[in-house]
Amino acid sequence: MSDMKQYVEDVLALVKQRDPDQPEFYNTVREVLGSIIPFLEKNPQYKAAKMLERMVEPERIVTFRVVWQDDNNETHINRGYRVQMNSAIGPYKGGLRFHPSVNLSILKFLAFEQVFKNSLTSLPIGGGKGGSDFDPKGKSDNEVMRFCQAFMTELYRHIGPHVDVPAGDIGVGGREIGYLFGQYKRIRDAYDSAVLTGKGLTYGGSLTRTEATGYGLLYFVKNMLDDKGDTLQGKTVVVSGAGNVAIYAIQKAQEFGAKVVTCSDSNGYVYDSEGIDLAAVKKIKEVNRGRISEYVKYRPNAEYHEGCRGVWGVKCDIALPCATQSEIDLDSAKLLIANGCKVVAEGANMPSTLEAIEYYLQSKILFGPAKAANAGGVAVSALEMSQNSERLSWTFEEVDERLKGIMANIYRNAKKNAEEYGDPDNLVMGANIAGFKKVAEAMLAQGMV
Ligand code: NDP
Ligand code: 2IT
Numbered sequence: 001m002s003d004m005k006q007y008v009e010d011v012l013a014l015v016k017q018r019d020p021d022q023p024e025f026y027n028t029v030r031e032v033l034g035s036i037i038p039f040l041e042k043n044p045q046y047k048a049a050k051m052l053e054r055m056v057e058p059e060r061i062v063t064f065r066v067v068w069q070d071d072n073n074e075t076h077i078n079r080g081y082r083v084q085m086n087s088a089i090g091p092y093k094g095g096l097r098f099h100p101s102v103n104l105s106i107l108k109f110l111a112f113e114q115v116f117k118n119s120l121t122s123l124p125i126g127g128g129k130g131g132s133d134f135d136p137k138g139k140s141d142n143e144v145m146r147f148c149q150a151f152m153t154e155l156y157r158h159i160g161p162h163v164d165v166p167a168g169d170i171g172v173g174g175r176e177i178g179y180l181f182g183q184y185k186r187i188r189d190a191y192d193s194a195v196l197t198g199k200g201l202t203y204g205g206s207l208t209r210t211e212a213t214g215y216g217l218l219y220f221v222k223n224m225l226d227d228k229g230d231t232l233q234g235k236t237v238v239v240s241g242a243g244n245v246a247i248y249a250i251q252k253a254q255e256f257g258a259k260v261v262t263c264s265d266s267n268g269y270v271y272d273s274e275g276i277d278l279a280a281v282k283k284i285k286e287v288n289r290g291r292i293s294e295y296v297k298y299r300p301n302a303e304y305h306e307g308c309r310g311v312w313g314v315k316c317d318i319a320l321p322c323a324t325q326s327e328i329d330l331d332s333a334k335l336l337i338a339n340g341c342k343v344v345a346e347g348a349n350m351p352s353t354l355e356a357i358e359y360y361l362q363s364k365i366l367f368g369p370a371k372a373a374n375a376g377g378v379a380v381s382a383l384e385m386s387q388n389s390e391r392l393s394w395t396f397e398e399v400d401e402r403l404k405g406i407m408a409n410i411y412r413n414a415k416k417n418a419e420e421y422g423d424p425d426n427l428v429m430g431a432n433i434a435g436f437k438k439v440a441e442a443m444l445a446q447g448m449v
Contacts, residue, residue: 004040004047008033011052022105024325027354028112029056035429036436038421043440051440054449055115058108059092060084064154066132068146070139080151082130082158082166085111088442088449091162092128093118093378095169098147098176100135106325107131110169113349114378116435117371120410123382128164130155136171148179155180156187161194161388167381168198170324173244174210178203193388197381201393206384208399209377214248215400216376217320217347217368218256219407224343224366224427227415233257238316238341239276240264240308241323242285242292245347245374249320250278262311264323265292269311272302315339322347330355337363346370361426372414372431379406 001009015022015029033052040046066078081104084092094114097107107129115127134147159166168177177198184195199205208215218232225231235258239246242263250260259275265285270276270292280298284290293304312319312332319341321327325348328336333356336344344360345368346352352360360367380403387393410431417437418430443449 002037002041004037007040007047007052008037011056014053015056019105022108024105024350025108025112028109028350031350031354031357031428032112032116032432032436035426035432038429039433039436045444046440049444051443054443055086055439056112058083058085058111059087061104062158063104066134066147066150066154068143068150070143078132078134078147080130080132080154081107082155082164083107083111083128084158084164085127085129086115086439087126088439088446089119090124090126091160092164093125093167093381094127094129095131095167096172096176096180097129097131097169098134098136098171099131100133102131102133109325110349113371115439116432117375118378118382119435119438120372120413120431121375121379121382121406122409123379123406125165125378125382128166129169130166131169131172134171136176141175144176145179148176149183152180152183153187156184159184159195161192161385165194165381165385166196167378168244170243174198174200174205194385197384199384204384204388206380206387206399207394207396208403209380209384210244211248211251212380212403213245213347213374213377214250214322215252216379216403216407217245217249217322217345217373218252219376219404220368220373220411221318221320221343221345222256223408223411224345224368228366231257232318235259235317236261236315237318237320238262238311238314239320239322239347240269240311240327240351241321241348242281243323245377246322247278247281247285249322249347250276250281253320254278258318261316262314263292264308264311266308266323267291268293268304268306269308270295270302270304271314272299274299274301312336313339316341318343318345320345320347321351323351324348325350326353327351328356329353330359332356333359337365342366344368345373347374349374357428361428364425366425367427369428369431371435372410372427375410376403376407379403
């Protein structure tokens with residue numbers, strides 16, 4: 001085994017030994033470190049500086065009690081978290097997730113991914129992630145508001161425009177960011193616009209932020225296809241999820257001339273052979289906060305299927321997982337490719353298992369890994385911070401143009417590094433090396449950090 005391969009194995013063993021109960025975190029560390037060995041071999045200074053051991057250890061983690069009352073005056077206790085993973089290139093930046101499955105393993109995996117994703121955007125943002133095991137489903141607006149206020153009453157002391165800037169993720173959208181921002185402002189008694197991103201347009205939000213992750217994903221796919229002389233026109237696309245990322249991915253895919261035939265939530269998926277009616281999905285999910293099963297009321301010819309895994313059995317040219325982690329395992333990956341799928345690009349974070357990713361790479365399909373393909377959301381978050389700093393708002397077109405430029409740049413950077421390190425179509429390796437380089441260089445320059 002080469003020296004650097006051994007080094008990576010040793011660090012992985014250390015991660016497992018320290019936190020044996022954190023499989024999601026371990027898997028993402030394995031994905032990243034396992035793919036940058038050729039870079040480490042050319043740059044032995046990083047082993048000498050124990051850079052990998054440093055990077056797998058979060059700079060700081062806070063966990064806290066969140067106590068709130070529901071509409072029947074019953075008291076509930078949830079757990080809040082913020083993982084401040086790496087601040088080498090800027091203040092910690094990354095979303096908040098409110099979902100019953102949230103735990104430290106999931107937040108550490110998301111924060112670790114975020115470090116390299118944020119580096120890839122070429123904007124000055126470090127990496128973090130946070131959230132709570134609170135479940136917003138079925139809660140009234142007032143209950144969500146009280147929860148957000150209680151959550152921020154503790155979180156405020158750990159964040160700030162130059163310290164740590166949270167945003168949305170699963171279960172945290174414009175409504176939650178509004179309540180969180182209001183409470184932060186009340187406690188600090190100052191208008192620190194750039195303490196949160198994804199804000200509403202009346203109080204410092206950026207045009208295009210709502211659309212940015214989904215649009216960015218499609219800009220990334222367009223770049224991958226352009227390189228092969230192909231386009232989205234007439235392609236059949238399978239999308240999972242029906243939240244923020246999925247909705248705007250569907251919208252842009254349709255604008256590019258593709259036919260999107262599915263979307264889903266955690267209960268099941270819909271198949272609409274004539275193409276998804278986005279207005280219906282928006283009404284169900286954005287306006288009514290309902291279930292995707294209601295789609296068939298709007299489109300009687302569509303089919304609803306219980307269970308979300310079946311979505312990967314739908315024949316398509318392009319698959320865009322946009323719901324959650326580990327949605328596509330090896331069997332689903334095999335099914336997709338057996339049915340003719342030629343492109344997988346990840347809107348969600350780590351939606352494909354490591355075995356599924358291995359299979360995509362072996363099968364030589366085009367694969368856009370999450371940290372590159374879904375970086376548009378956090379990139380526009382950083383642009384929101386810029387606009388807040390200069391106390392100006394840019395037009396939709398201006399932000400969208402910048403987003404296109406950033407996604408093209410991420411694609412080129414990942415591709416260039418994949419070529420340079422000898423595996424030209426492996427964007428997993430290319431994106432990881434490109435993201436890692438900048439963070440490692442910044443850490444080395446800053447001494448013992
Ligand atoms: P939303 O909360 O808006 O939507 C999440 C969607 O995924 C819902 O349709 C939800 O269904 C479904 N979902 C959630 N958990 C599960 C599960 N365990 N199994 C199946 N479906 C599930 O979140 P976003 O759209 O913001 O986030 C989706 C993914 O994109 C996440 O992986 C997130 O980390 C990632 N991401 C988000 C960014 C952003 O800017 N928002 C940026 C980059 C990545 P249900 O309603 O049933 O829960
Ligand atoms: O996973 C992600 O990149 C996000 N949820 C967006 C983070 C952000 O700070 O905008």
